[in-house]
Amino acid sequence: MAANKELGITPTAGAAPSTDEFIKGLWRDNPVFVQVLGMCPVLAVSNTAENALAMGLATAFVLLMSNILVSILRDFIPKQVRIASYILIIATFVTITDYVIQAISVDLHKSLGAFISLIVVNCLILSRAEAFASKNTVGKSILDAAGMGVGFTFALLCLGAVRELFGNGTIFGLGVLPDNFQEWIVMILPAGGFFTLALWLLIFNVMEARKAKT
């Protein structure tokens, strides 16, 4: 990244938003499998596919909304107070998400528990605000947030589906394994989260290494 870009003084008008801003979050810069950001919810709320999906969508929503607002206000916020401003904006959308989830379903809110409020400190969101939205146009920021959000949700689902399948014998609550399958309880406990994450990171790295060779 060029030095002047780091200073945040690059004129951002001109360059049209490209689909690459969206695609990079899905795969090349996947927030979980490549950047390894936001591990707390990834490990804690991926015990079932449904929880993983809900958590992923909630995070993606906060990421999208805060990226939009930060990008709109990027010329208005002085550099000295930018972190405080970003946190305020992120916390606002997390609170909104919390109320909306309670309005949708009490049961869902019960299963996500404390982790909704903890989206505030998900470093993925602050890092996108600081590294991207504060320096780019609203259009580009939306694409960036959407890509990262979908990538994060996808990664959570990868973990959630595997953990629920082996830990409970189901996917999205539907029984897919035979009834005599003995559940591996460890998979829905915290240790299972680490095992599954390690497995997915291994798969991703092997694939990257193969790609680099060819």
Next chain:
Amino acid sequence: MSTTTSIQPVAQPSSAKMLQAMVGIGLLCALLIVLTFEGTLPRIERNKAEALEKAIFKVVPGITSKQTFAFDSENQLSLIADDTEADQLVYAGYDENNQLVGVAIEASGMGFADVIRILYGYDIQQEKIIGFYVLESKETPGLGDKIEKDEAFLANFEALDVSLTDNKERVKNKIVPVKQGKKENPWEVDGITGATISSRAIGEILGGSTGSWAPRLAKSLEVLTKKEDHNGSE
């Protein structure tokens, strides 16, 4: 960083500008939060009431309507409106002939991870617990949360004995938790291996709660059996 970064391209912003930015964002955020809160509040309250209502109909099987009662400071039971905020609520359930089937009572106590809140159904005439539901628990998934799912454990609460002494002053045998497979008496709660602390907590919560509720309810049976027709919910 390269040397170009040492050049200050813009002048320091004034304090007024920083203040303006922070206050402006603060106001905007406050407005957004308040609007969302106001907008979702009716939905959230309805959801919570529905969840409780569903639980009541679950723990007192076979009822078609309910009424809410509360004990006042003089220990007298009286009918109150459904949405009144009060402690010590009793939800009485009636069948289609307006006959009292049982009451649902909320109780809570410390589990393994956090406070467990439960709702249980109690048949005053037969002096038995007839249903059980976990309203809120943060017990370990896969282990402690078996108290919500384990069929053998839930079978404890189909007819758990809370017989009172002849003068209705106290419970004859307090409900006690026992180890899995050790249940011999109808007032014992068979535990779960692997969820020892959580299942024992349920036994203790029920023991404490029935100890104080059952004698009082037996004395107030007359108030509870009166079903007022105008209050027929569903």
